[in-house]
Amino acid sequence: MAFPHLCERTMTIHSYRTQIIWTGDQGSGTSSYDAYTRDHLIRVAGKAAIEGSSDPAFRGNPARHNPEDLFLASLASCHMLWYLHFAxxxxxxxxxxVDDAEGAMDEGSLRQPGRFTDVTLRPRVTIGAGGDVALAAALHDDAHHACFLANSVNFPVRCEPVIEISTV
Structure with a gap:
């Protein structure tokens, strides 16, 4: 059994709430495709707001985070948190x-909606002197299988880890 600590738990449902506030009305609302900005705020109670927009390819503000950035960051950080747990x-x-994650999104067509097709995580992990490099690398597989978000997507999430030993 790969995750005995998970199997011991009873089924628990967690609920999340996020508020999205569109701030892009330029005075005439959505009267035309280019009459408004895609700017918005992402709020979660008790946390700093995130300034969002769409990707610049879709008339978004390049200075703001877009859903695709946040989606990729969510996958990478979920993997990292599980990895740190297993370590x-x-x-x-x-x-x-440090993870330099990359994702590919196919914009789609009129018949086929757009979607992410692939994500590659590239964590560079530094472990203490004398640490087991093979085990440290293998824990990425455990983290992948435990990650709630990787288990929720319908495309491959690959992991190409590099393990380094601390020289300090």
Whole structure:
């Protein structure tokens, strides 16, 4: 059993709330395709607001986060948090973690809606001197299988980790 700590739990449903506030009315609302901006705020109670927009390819503000950025960041951070959990449980001391994740989205057509087709996580993990590099690498597979978000998508999420040993 790969995740005994998960199997011991009873089924629990978690609920999340997010408020999206469109701020792009330029005075005439959506009277035409180019009459408004795609700017909006993303709010979660008790947290700093995130300024959002659409991707610049879709008339968005390049200075703001877009849903695609946030989607990719969500997948990468979910994987990282599970990885850190498994590392702590297995005695791997992680001292650094940077992921240069990449995702591909097919814009689609009139008959086929757009969708993400692929995500590649590229975590560069630094572990303490004397750490087990093979185990540290293998824990990425466990993290992938445990990640709530990777389990929720219908496309491949690949992981190409690099494990480095700390020289400090």
């Amino acid at each position: 702590a449980v297995k005695g791997i001391v992680v001292t650094g973690y």
